[in-house]
Amino acid sequence: MKILSLMTAVLVGAVLIYGTLDMPKWGDPHSPANTHVSPYYLHHSLEHTATPNVVTSVLADYRGYDTLGETTVIFTAGMACILLLRAGRKRRGKGDV
Amino acid sequence: MFEFIVGHYNYWMYVGLMMIGFYAMMAKRNLIKKIIGMNIFQSAIILFYISTSVKKGDVTVPILEHAHDGHGAHAVDIMHYANPLPHVLMLTAIVVMVATLGVAVAVTIMIYRRYQTLEEDEIIMSIRRG
Numbered sequence: 551m552k553i554l555s556l557m558t559a560v561l562v563g564a565v566l567i568y569g570t571l572d573m574p575k576w577g578d579p580h581s582p583a584n585t586h587v588s589p590y591y592l593h594h595s596l597e598h599t600a601t602p603n604v605v606t607s608v609l610a611d612y613r614g615y616d617t618l619g620e621t622t623v624i625f626t627a628g629m630a631c632i633l634l635l636r637a638g639r640k641r642r643g644k645g646d647v
Numbered sequence: 648m649f650e651f652i653v654g655h656y657n658y659w660m661y662v663g664l665m666m667i668g669f670y671a672m673m674a675k676r677n678l679i680k681k682i683i684g685m686n687i688f689q690s691a692i693i694l695f696y697i698s699t700s701v702k703k704g705d706v707t708v709p710i711l712e713h714a715h716d717g718h719g720a721h722a723v724d725i726m727h728y729a730n731p732l733p734h735v736l737m738l739t740a741i742v743v744m745v746a747t748l749g750v751a752v753a754v755t756i757m758i759y760r761r762y763q764t765l766e767e768d769e770i771i772m773s774i775r776r777g
Binding site for chain 1 (some may be wrong): 650653654655657658659662663665666669670673674698699700701702703704706709710711712714715723725726728730731732733734735738739742743745746747749750753754756757
């Protein structure tokens with residue numbers, strides 16, 4: 551079983567490394583990720599949102615609804631934790647009695 | 648060839664880190680070790696994304712300089728600031744990572760309370776015994 555997992559990990563790693571051979575070089579300022587969409591935000595975020603921090607303006611303004619949904623994710627996870635731990639405590643209490 | 652290795656070895660480091668986490672998730676029997684593997688896996692993805700935002704040269708964090716002077720808005724040199732979008736997306740991914748970690752640890756605590764062990768094979772034995 552361990553050998554099988556190791557073989558799977560090595561195989562997937564080899565495929566991923568094969569995929570990185572076409573990636574742009576590290577720190578290349580002309581890579582597609584750095585030239586395609588992000589210049590728009592760097593150019594316009596100050597006049598659109600009046601915030602010098604571009605990360606903040608994208609997170610809280612352009613993607614504001616996404617951040618709102620993220621709070622739902624955190625809320626759901628917190629509720630799941632609370633319900634799980636409370637249910638466990640109650641069941642164990644019943645078993646002890 | 649040497650230039651190619653220098654330009655790409657960071658990706659190979661992330662692949663290695665990711666596969667360490669993947670192996671831990673598959674092969675380890677202890678549930679806490681599986682959760683640690685999941686965290687290593689997610690951290691490798693986050694490092695990979697952050698590394699795509701790097702630009703070599705005279706680059707700082709994506710906070711615009713002279714933003715409040717009144718004349719900074721029109722002359723933004725994009726080669727002077729790191730790419731902000733991977734940072735934003737990974738902020739979202741970190742939130743999801745924390746949420747999954749919390750739920751996973753809560754479920755693990757429940758399993759420990761029910762079976763008094765965290766070893767997978769012992770849990771399966773306990774279930775088979777009924």
